[in-house]
Amino acid sequence: MNQEYEQEDGPEYEPEATRRDTGDAESSRASRGWWDRNADEYQSEHGSFLGDDRFVWGPEGLDEAEAGLLGPAGALKGLDVLEIGAGAAQCSRWLAAQGARPVALDLSHRQLQHALRIGDDVPLVEADAGALPFRDGAFDLACSAYGAVPFVADPVKVFREVRRVLRPGGRWVFSVTHPIRWAFPDEPGPEGLSVAASYFDRTPYVEQDEQGRAVYVEHHRTIGDRVRDVVAGGFRLVDLVEPEWPEWNSQEWGGWSPLRGNLIPGTAIFVCERD
DSSP: OOOOEEOTTSOEEOOEEEEOOOOHHHHHHHHHHHHHHHHHHHHHHHHHHHTTTOOBOSTTOOBHHHHOTTSOGGGOTTOEEEEESOTTTHHHHHHHHTTOEEEEEESOHHHHHHHHHHOSOSOEEEOOTTSOOSOTTOEEEEEEESOSGGGOSOHHHHHHHHHHHEEEEEEEEEEEEOGGGGGSOSOSSGGGSSOOSOTTOOOOEEEEOTTSOEEEEEOOOOHHHHHHHHHHTTEEEEEEEOOOOOTTOOOOBTTBOHHHHTTSOOEEEEEEEEO
16 A cells, blocks of 8 residues: 655655554544545546446456346345445445445545535445444345455454344345455565465554554455354355456556456455345
8 A cells, every 4th residue: 555644744755564453443543534535546546447336346347237246136126225335436326226225334524525526316424334323124235345344453343233234134245355365465566476474464454654653454354254254243154256357357456457366366255144
């Protein structure tokens, strides 16, 4: 990551990247600040790929229209759907086009401003995924494409909140960085193909300012950890999807690229159901 960070009373500087423990409050504060500062650049750089009303599960470009992980598109009509970590609500707009009733939730005020810039056709909620401001059993489905889950210290807390707001039989589908990627440098070229760290090191990746305050946090969990978290959150794992890199996709996005994507998975999608 290593984005430049502007101090209130001084020039821009590059945060220090480190690995250290960080809890719920610090992780949430860092994520809110980072996405508020970087939402403009993110939407400018990736907006054309994400589209205004396209549901993409990750940088590989797997479309929900093709994958059907939430269920057949024709069966979404009339369903209440919660999108967590919605960003500019592109996925929610696609859901609305299928006749669903989506609500787009994000921690970042600036990301939701981009959602309003694109259109005001989807209800927006600014809130933390660990404390969802909805009644029990309010939704039929919940989804998250790289939203919230990689950035929270306690994913089980989030999963239990998602389960609470889902109706019995409701499906929860979320995508995250594939855990194997943590063992490799975050580089799209050949330098990103050699193992550089232990896959089993769960120490969070943190970028911090000159005072040691976290300005970006991402949490690593192994595949086994993610499965156990899903179960501890009260869900049954239905499927685990590892999208392959398609021939049509020539873009590089951070450490994602055709070179790496043809050799190692970059995204993991967990399809879960509430019993």
